[in-house]
Amino acid sequence: MLTLxxxxxxxxxxxxxxxxxxxxxxxxxxxxxxxxxxxSVMMMVRGTGDVTEALRPAAQSMGLHMHVDEISGDxxxxxxxxxxxxxxxxxxAGIVAQVTxxxxxxxxxxxxxxxxxxxxxxxxxxxxxxQGVTETTLERVEQALDALGxxxxxxxxxxxxxx
Amino acid sequence: MAVLEILRIPxxxxxxxxxxxxxxxxxxxxxxxxxxxxxxxxxGAVGIAAPQVGxxxxxxxxxxSNTRKPVPNHGHMVLVNPEIVHWEGYEMGREGCLSVPDYTxxxxxxxxxxxxxxxxxxxxxxxxxxxxxxRALQHEIDHLDGTLFIDRVVSRRTDLFRRKVYQKGxxxx
Ligand SMILES: [Zn+2]
Numbered sequence: 001m002l003t004l005x006x007x008x009x010x011x012x013x014x015x016x017x018x019x020x021x022x023x024x025x026x027x028x029x030x031x032x033x034x035x036x037x038x039x040s041v042m043m044m045v046r047g048t049g050d051v052t053e054a055l056r057p058a059a060q061s062m063g064l065h066m067h068v069d070e071i072s073g074d075x076x077x078x079x080x081x082x083x084x085x086x087x088x089x090x091x092x093a094g095i096v097a098q099v100t101x102x103x104x105x106x107x108x109x110x111x112x113x114x115x116x117x118x119x120x121x122x123x124x125x126x127x128x129x130x131q132g133v134t135e136t137t138l139e140r141v142e143q144a145l146d147a148l149g150x151x152x153x154x155x156x157x158x159x160x161x162x163x
Numbered sequence: 164m165a166v167l168e169i170l171r172i173p174x175x176x177x178x179x180x181x182x183x184x185x186x187x188x189x190x191x192x193x194x195x196x197x198x199x200x201x202x203x204x205x206x207g208a209v210g211i212a213a214p215q216v217g218x219x220x221x222x223x224x225x226x227x228s229n230t231r232k233p234v235p236n237h238g239h240m241v242l243v244n245p246e247i248v249h250w251e252g253y254e255m256g257r258e259g260c261l262s263v264p265d266y267t268x269x270x271x272x273x274x275x276x277x278x279x280x281x282x283x284x285x286x287x288x289x290x291x292x293x294x295x296x297x298r299a300l301q302h303e304i305d306h307l308d309g310t311l312f313i314d315r316v317v318s319r320r321t322d323l324f325r326r327k328v329y330q331k332g333x334x335x336x
Contacts, residue, residue: 078265078266078267080257080259080267081257082231157231157232158256158257159230159231159232159234159256159257159295160257160258160259160267161209161210161256161257161258161259161295161298161299161302162205162206162207162208162209162258162259162260162261163208163209163210163211163212163225163258163260163261163299163302163303
């Protein structure tokens with residue numbers, strides 16, 4: 001698992017993937033996104049040798065911090081989310097911790113979490129979208145989040161269409 | 164009856180547009196029986212289109228009457244030469260495909276559609292449908308036009324921004 005973070009600029013993805021390609025590394029699942037003014041890359045790569053060496057010149061020239069973890073991950077281990085939770089409320093400390101804490105207690109496994117701050121500078125609104133899997137019912141997840149008072153929470157089931 | 168082999172990506176034939184059915188005969192109905200058996204054989208498929216088994220004719224089967232949470236539906240439908248004549252609304256939802264193993268993604272589809280089709284004997288059909296059933300129809304009709312859902316996948320983040328724009332200005336992109 002490869003993690004790269006640095007100030008956003010054009011050409012990061014191209015530079016990183018080109019260096020990996022030249023070093024003979026295969027790319028697997030990846031998530032790359034701009035957060036604030038930074039660009040973050042997380043991806044699974046497979047190959048032999050030292051991936052840090054292969055990437056060092058590119059990472060240095062683009063000012064990217066790099067981190068490598070050896071993992072036993074493999075292809076075809078996807079989990080399909082069955083519940084979606086949307087949260088919005090006045091931006092205040094602790095929203096994420098409270099929501100995710102309640103979800104964890106309800107046995108809800110988060111697969112993906114996205115959040116953003118919308119609204120004006122004076123009245124920021126925190127918006128969060130969580131997708132995950134749980135064996136318990138939608139009602140049980142709703143109950144777990146009921147106590148959170150000042151934030152709007154909507155829980156819906158995700159029915160994945162196969163056709 | 165037989166379970167037919169399903170074409171899987173990267174098979175180029177999945178991009179091939181299908182032709183309208185002209186003969187509503189026993190051969191057509193025998194093929195539809197096989198297509199239905201193939202759909203049932205797959206893991207939880209709510210629909211299937213003829214080109215997914217290498218038959219490039221405009222035939223789809225959809226049945227969303229068995230979802231985990233019940234949704235509005237017309238039961239089991241066999242639609243020959245289906246044609247969507249009206250679209251309304253949009254919504255994002257997660258899709259997968261018998262022809263695309265081990266991948267699901269978010270796709271924006273119309274929430275309400277009206278469609279015309281023929282039954283296996285050539286009689287005219289007309290349906291108004293919504294939500295998950297409308298989504299299934301759009302997914303299957305895409306197959307008839309050689310389009311896969313992976314050509315339409317969007318990120319949720321995209322959708323979030325689209326929503327805001329739509330709600331405030333009502334503008335279309
Ligand atoms: Zn499909």
